[in-house]
Amino acid sequence: ASVEPITNRGLHDDANLRLLMASIGGTDRTILFNEADAQPLPLSPWSKTKGIPLTALVLQLLAVLLFLFLAYGWRHGPLRTLATTPRTSPLEFAYSMGNLYHKAGAGEAAIADARLRLIHMLEQQCGIGRETVREGAPAIAASLRERFNYDSPDIIPLLEETETLKRTSPAVALTVVKRFHQVMEELEQRVSVKSTAFKENFFVRT
Structure with a gap:
């Protein structure tokens, strides 16, 4: 199965030479051969991979890449809220406090x-006396109309509705608080305008 016995190096061995002579036959003929005349077979780029289990290597490489992708995606993928919030989480504490309130x-x-x-x-x-405040919403509205020319149709029903507090839902409470803030912002503007006008008149007279 090997060409070693008929190469120039292999013929230096006496056993190889005897094998070659016995294979050729008798001594009544002359046989000449030259290794330089032998044309090597053409090699392809895949010839060096002969005998290597490429299929197994490719499958293993794909498995490693899939494992790396899943490991990265597990840590950097989109977050999803838990089905049940642990009692020790800050969100559960906020929910509990909200329910208590x-x-x-x-x-x-x-x-x-x-x-x-x-x-x-x-x-x-606004400089409205405490006695006027105790008289009720109509007196307060009249005083604001006289002092700041403020005539809001919302201030009287707002003060009358909130004079006696009742059980109120969070949405309704938020609406009422926003109405209070709106009235206070309007009054701040009127007070600021009147204060500025008073200072200008005072300095002009002086």
């Missing part, structure tokens, strides 16, 4: 706080 009537507390801030503004910034 809802049961305790946090809407009523927010409305009461907004009303108190409006009353404080009427007394401190």
Whole structure:
């Protein structure tokens, strides 16, 4: 199966030479051969891969790439909220506190706080006396109309509706608080305009 016995190097071995002579036959003929005349077979780029398990290597490489992709995607993929929130999470604490505030009537507390801030503004910034505030919403509206020419149709029903607090849903409480803030912003603008006009008149007279 090997060409070693008939090569120039292999013929130096006596056994190889005897094998070659026995294969040729008798000594009544002369045989000449030259290794330089042998033409090598053409080699393709895939000839060197002969005997290598390419299919197994490709499958293993694909498996490794799939594992790397899944490992990266697991850490950097989109986040999904848990089906059940753990009790130790901050979100669960916020939900629990929200439920407590809802049961305790946090809407009523927010409305009461907004009303108190409006009353404080009427007394401190608008200069309306406490006796006028105690008389009720019509007296407050009349005083604001006289002092700042402020005639809002919302201030009387707003003060009358919130005089006695009732059980209020969070959505309704938010709407009422926004109404209070709107009234306070309008009054701040009127107070600022009147204060600026008073300072200009004072400096002109002086």
